[in-house]
Amino acid sequence: MGVVVVGNGPGGLELAKNLSGEFDVTIVERESLPGYSKPMLSHYIAGFIPEEKLFPYPLDWYENRGIKLLLGTEARLIDRSRKVLVTDRGEVPYDALVIATGARAREPSVPGGEYILTLRTLSDAKRIRARLEDEGEITVLGGGFIALELAGNLAKAGYTVKLIHRGRTLLRLDEELSEIIRARLENAGVEFHLETSVLGADETGLRTDKGYIPGRLKVCAFGIVPNRELAVRSGIHAGRGIMIDDHLRTSAKDVYAVGDCAELNGFIGGTAKAAVEQARVLSRILKGEDERYEPFRSAFFKFADLNVAIIGKTEGRGEWLDGKARVFREGEKVVGAVVFDDLREAMKLERTIKEGLPVN
Numbered sequence: 001m002g003v004v005v006v007g008n009g010p011g012g013l014e015l016a017k018n019l020s021g022e023f024d025v026t027i028v029e030r031e032s033l034p035g036y037s038k039p040m041l042s043h044y045i046a047g048f049i050p051e052e053k054l055f056p057y058p059l060d061w062y063e064n065r066g067i068k069l070l071l072g073t074e075a076r077l078i079d080r081s082r083k084v085l086v087t088d089r090g091e092v093p094y095d096a097l098v099i100a101t102g103a104r105a106r107e108p109s110v111p112g113g114e115y116i117l118t119l120r121t122l123s124d125a126k127r128i129r130a131r132l133e134d135e136g137e138i139t140v141l142g143g144g145f146i147a148l149e150l151a152g153n154l155a156k157a158g159y160t161v162k163l164i165h166r167g168r169t170l171l172r173l174d175e176e177l178s179e180i181i182r183a184r185l186e187n188a189g190v191e192f193h194l195e196t197s198v199l200g201a202d203e204t205g206l207r208t209d210k211g212y213i214p215g216r217l218k219v220c221a222f223g224i225v226p227n228r229e230l231a232v233r234s235g236i237h238a239g240r241g242i243m244i245d246d247h248l249r250t251s252a253k254d255v256y257a258v259g260d261c262a263e264l265n266g267f268i269g270g271t272a273k274a275a276v277e278q279a280r281v282l283s284r285i286l287k288g289e290d291e292r293y294e295p296f297r298s299a300f301f302k303f304a305d306l307n308v309a310i311i312g313k314t315e316g317r318g319e320w321l322d323g324k325a326r327v328f329r330e331g332e333k334v335v336g337a338v339v340f341d342d343l344r345e346a347m348k349l350e351r352t353i354k355e356g357l358p359v360n
């Protein structure tokens with residue numbers, strides 16, 4: 001059976017890895033590079049790792065696994081009646097097609113937005129790194145994990161870093177948890193401007209509702225926009241992302257979607273971890289196993305030297321298990337946790353919560 005995967009991010013790559021050997025797998029990717037790690041981009045910008053360390057799988061890895069990798073090739077249309085993918089370089093027939101087109105960074109929608117960069121791809125990272133060498137300082141917009149990773153790593157590398165966030169808390173956590181993260185990153189050298197809305201940008205800084213904040217290099221790191229255009233153009237149902245069911249099926253026969261482009265009952269993964277998990281479930285489904293994907297939010301991050309795991313549902317008050325883990329309950333049942341610094345505890349809690357077991 002021929003499986004065509006559009007997109008060579010962690011979702012597409014994991015799927016190809018799991019299907020190769022048993023299936024005839026082709027990846028169609030518009031970038032001209034083999035797969036690289038987006039979570040490591042801020043480490044690269046900070047100068048902690050060289051460019052080649054971003055590439056876990058070199059070109060011969062694909063070849064050895066029998067995966068056909070069509071780089072520099074943009075998928076334009078899924079011709080469902082003929083079961084071919086139309087690209088800018090010709091047609092690729094499929095038995096099953098998987099859309100793993102990911103997402104792009106949300107652009108700032110303020111006057112002067114052209115003075116603000118975004119971060120999603122390696123070329124974005126190279127642009128930021130080159131500017132950083134000239135400016136020696138950076139202003140990061142956003143209070144989510146990409147903003148915190150970038151700000152934390154660059155402060156750790158010795159750059160002057162400001163972080164501007166409209167919200168009162170970071171990562172949509174409660175004030176106590178947010179404050180722990182803020183204090184640790186402030187210690188690492190990040191200057192925080194919370195509850196501050198950006199009104200406009202120019203070459204030398206940002207106009208905000210709290211006054212003018214100077215800074216020539218500005219990077220917007222909040223929110224993603226799922227790449228759903230290929231699906232929409234092909235008559236496949238989409239909302240914010242491409243609509244899928246719990247078998248990762250789109251509205252078109254034999255067409256599936258995984259990763260940041262896919263939306264299941266309002267859930268969009270937004271992390272490499274979710275994309276990989278969806279790809280693993282889909283590979284088992286395509287091999288004939290009876291499986292379903294159940295959305296479960298869980299992600300592990302590193303902001304400067306602070307490890308943070310956010311697992312399951314983290315709304316409400318929560319209670320500390322010890323100084324490092326705070327758990328959240330629905331009734332008696334623990335449904336979520338935030339864990340600082342202790343990865344082993346985080347992995348244990350992740351398993352326990354996912355399986356619905358009691359936490360002691």
Ligand SMILES: Cc1cc2nc3c(=O)[nH]c(=O)nc-3n(C[C@H](O)[C@H](O)[C@H](O)COP(=O)(O)OP(=O)(O)OC[C@H]3O[C@@H](n4cnc5c(N)ncnc54)[C@H](O)[C@@H]3O)c2cc1C
Nearest residue numbers: 007009010011030038039075101102259260270271272273
């Ligand atoms: C700076 C940064 C830091 C991050 N840190 C973390 C982290 O610490 N932990 C974590 O879990 N996640 C992190 N993420 C998020 C994570 O990288 C994404 O959730 C993940 O990459 C999504 O994988 P994906 O395969 O769905 O899509 P993507 O990685 O976006 O890959 C999609 C691919 O499809 C290609 N494509 C799109 N349209 C077409 C088309 N029409 N034809 C051909 N090819 C196409 C794109 O070029 C792209 O290569 C981070 C992201 C960024 C940007």
